[in-house]
Amino acid sequence: MKIVAGIDIGNATTEVALAKIYENNIEFLSSSIVKTTGIKGTMKNINGVFKSLKNSLDKSNLKIENLDEIRVNEAAPVIGDVAMETITETIITESTMIGHNPLTPGGVGVGVGETVKIDKLESVDKNKDVIVVIPKEFDFEVSSKLINLYSDKLNINGAIVKKDDGVLINNRLNKKIPIVDEVSLVEKVPLNMKCAIEVAPIGGVVEVLSNPYGIATLFNLTSEETKHVVPIARALIGNRSAVVIKTPKGDVKERKIPAGNIEIVGLNKKAFVGIDEGAKKIMNAINSVNIVCDVKGEPGTNVGGMLEKVRHVMSNLTNQHPKNIKIQDLLSVDTFVPQIVKGGIANEFSLENAVGIAAMVKADKLQMQKIADELTKSLGVNVNVGGVEADMAIRGALTTPGSNKPLAILDMGAGSTDASIITKEHEIKSIHLAGAGNMVTMLIKSELGIDDFELAEDIKKYPLAKVESLFNIRHESGAVEFFNKALDSKLFAKVVILKPEGMVPIEIDESLEKIKLIRKSAKERVFVTNAIRALKKVSPTNNVRDIAFVVLVGGSALDFEIPQLVTNALSQYNVVAGRANIRGVEGPRNAVATGLVLHLKEE
Numbered sequence: 001m002k003i004v005a006g007i008d009i010g011n012a013t014t015e016v017a018l019a020k021i022y023e024n025n026i027e028f029l030s031s032s033i034v035k036t037t038g039i040k041g042t043m044k045n046i047n048g049v050f051k052s053l054k055n056s057l058d059k060s061n062l063k064i065e066n067l068d069e070i071r072v073n074e075a076a077p078v079i080g081d082v083a084m085e086t087i088t089e090t091i092i093t094e095s096t097m098i099g100h101n102p103l104t105p106g107g108v109g110v111g112v113g114e115t116v117k118i119d120k121l122e123s124v125d126k127n128k129d130v131i132v133v134i135p136k137e138f139d140f141e142v143s144s145k146l147i148n149l150y151s152d153k154l155n156i157n158g159a160i161v162k163k164d165d166g167v168l169i170n171n172r173l174n175k176k177i178p179i180v181d182e183v184s185l186v187e188k189v190p191l192n193m194k195c196a197i198e199v200a201p202i203g204g205v206v207e208v209l210s211n212p213y214g215i216a217t218l219f220n221l222t223s224e225e226t227k228h229v230v231p232i233a234r235a236l237i238g239n240r241s242a243v244v245i246k247t248p249k250g251d252v253k254e255r256k257i258p259a260g261n262i263e264i265v266g267l268n269k270k271a272f273v274g275i276d277e278g279a280k281k282i283m284n285a286i287n288s289v290n291i292v293c294d295v296k297g298e299p300g301t302n303v304g305g306m307l308e309k310v311r312h313v314m315s316n317l318t319n320q321h322p323k324n325i326k327i328q329d330l331l332s333v334d335t336f337v338p339q340i341v342k343g344g345i346a347n348e349f350s351l352e353n354a355v356g357i358a359a360m361v362k363a364d365k366l367q368m369q370k371i372a373d374e375l376t377k378s379l380g381v382n383v384n385v386g387g388v389e390a391d392m393a394i395r396g397a398l399t400t401p402g403s404n405k406p407l408a409i410l411d412m413g414a415g416s417t418d419a420s421i422i423t424k425e426h427e428i429k430s431i432h433l434a435g436a437g438n439m440v441t442m443l444i445k446s447e448l449g450i451d452d453f454e455l456a457e458d459i460k461k462y463p464l465a466k467v468e469s470l471f472n473i474r475h476e477s478g479a480v481e482f483f484n485k486a487l488d489s490k491l492f493a494k495v496v497i498l499k500p501e502g503m504v505p506i507e508i509d510e511s512l513e514k515i516k517l518i519r520k521s522a523k524e525r526v527f528v529t530n531a532i533r534a535l536k537k538v539s540p541t542n543n544v545r546d547i548a549f550v551v552l553v554g555g556s557a558l559d560f561e562i563p564q565l566v567t568n569a570l571s572q573y574n575v576v577a578g579r580a581n582i583r584g585v586e587g588p589r590n591a592v593a594t595g596l597v598l599h600l601k602e603e
């Protein structure tokens with residue numbers, strides 16, 4: 001009789017399967033799961049391994065001394081998956097802009113003129129078009145008096161105000177003008193420059209300044225100049241009020257770092273692609289290279305910096321030369337990131353197109369061997385490197401009641417999406433691809449502009465609801481639920497995450513629909529893309545259609561909508577997919593750890 005443990009060190013979790021092997025039988029005793037410590041495939045994983053192993057042994061009333069052998073997976077870490085490379089960058093060199101949503105701007109309409117500080121109106125030439133700039137020392141009484149006084153001599157067409165005085169000033173004017181208020185950095189507004197201002201009616205959004213041709217008309221721009229104002233116009237879309245000021249060329253200087261190109265090095269082929277061509281072109285380039293040996297980024301560019309960082313981090317953690325760290329796969333996804341507009345005056349944000357990238361480093365057997373040796377030393381138990389995750393996962397998946405060979409699996413983890421296929425004759429083919437649950441969380445996090453990974457993780461995992469009153473919520477499905485007891489008043493009117501332990505308010509200014517849309521589309525962009533890509537690679541004919549059944553395993557298969565999204569996508573290829581139930585008890589979890597034990601017994 002032997003007591004053995006299979007340990008799967010993942011990007012997110014370290015899972016253990018503990019079993020007793022006797023004669024030709026195998027009896028699984030217990031399993032456990034803890035958070036992985038450190039980056040997958042590095043020495044820091046040892047802490048997590050100890051903890052997970054101990055949990056499992058405790059459950060079975062066993063001690064480390066009782067163990068005969070341990071198998072660990074050959075771990076391929078995925079890192080750099082938090083990098084976002086913007087492919088357009090809003091830099092305003094010839095114009096500066098304010099586009100914000102003060103609660104109560106004054107007046108409505110569009111006004112054009114030269115910016116003049118309110119105490120300098122006296123010196124302005126007669127009949128000139130003017131936009132008045134009002135710093136905080138001038139209250140609404142004084143400001144409105146001055147504007148009224150000079151409005152005979154000058155064409156005062158609008159005002160930019162630091163304080164929240166828009167309505168108060170407007171109410172006191174003889175001739176109404178659009179007024180943008182609450183401009184925190186009013187002292188940065190350049191003076192004696194041509195300026196256009198727009199205030200939309202209540203409930204409306206600016207129409208002229210959010211359109212590049214609208215700006216071009218007001219400022220008499222050439223077609224070349226109009227191109228430059230596109231990011232300005234885009235940043236102003238959806239605002240109630242806006243200001244655009246034309247400043248002399250070169251007033252705001254910015255160095256723009258190019259997005260850069262990547263080089264995909266195959267066995268006997270190379271492919272090149274520019275990050276700014278977008279995710280689809282990048283993936284086409286990756287797919288055009290059959291066996292990827294390495295991916296390199298162009299030095300001095302955004303993507304160069306990113307891929308080099310991946311190499312650097314791994315080389316530091318594993319004491320290898322950076323040139324020996326090879327990137328084996330890369331997933332790129334189109335996304336957008338809210339970015340502060342350079343040259344803006346009221347901390348404006350705009351949504352920039354970006355490409356999110358997950359890069360996977362080649363599994364290094366030597367490195368895993370070092371971890372195994374260290375574990376052998378400290379545990380006093382024989383620890384061996386068991387095999388490639390996907391090969392193990394499919395063995396585990398076959399313990400799902402009702403499953404049989406031939407079979408294909410998709411292991412949807414945190415860092416990688418793996419696929420594997422097993423024939424009737426027990427031949428196994430598998431593949432590791434970059435990008436999984438962490439990438440989804442990263443997209444949610446950056447597209448919603450939140451800082452907290454855990455919050456984004458919760459948004460990914462649980463459905464949403466809107467708290468409509470203290471006694472009812474509306475679920476994202478539209479269903480309304482009533483409560484007998486009042487909800488916490490902090491939740492009132494908030495969009496909340498329905499976690500099993502209670503409602504968690506999301507403290508950002510986005511609608512439920514928008515959050516839901518981002519969540520779902522992030523899952524689609526990562527998992528549908530990778531499911532098809534992975535199955536194509538393991539299919540004997542390179543065609544997804546030639547696979548009949550797919551079993552879904554891994555933590556992301558627990559998601560409440562990912563399996564459905566993947567299943568729907570696969571049904572278009574006539575593939576039947578369903579969630580695994582490892583050993584009839586684990587659900588989609590523990591496939592690799594279970595497979596490691598089964599593999600050990602096979603030998």
Ligand SMILES: Nc1ncnc2c1ncn2[C@@H]1O[C@H](COP(=O)(O)OP(=O)(O)OP(=O)(O)O)[C@@H](O)[C@H]1O
Nearest residue numbers: 010011012013413414415416437438554555556559
């Ligand atoms: N209930 C859930 N709903 C949605 N996603 C979940 C749920 N539980 C876990 N996940 C996700 O599953 C992922 C972890 O899965 P798993 O433990 O299989 O990964 P791993 O094996 O550590 O990673 P890898 O295989 O890439 O090394 C995380 O991205 C996590 O957010």
Ligand SMILES: [Mg+2]
Nearest residue numbers: 010011413554
């Ligand atoms: Mg895994």
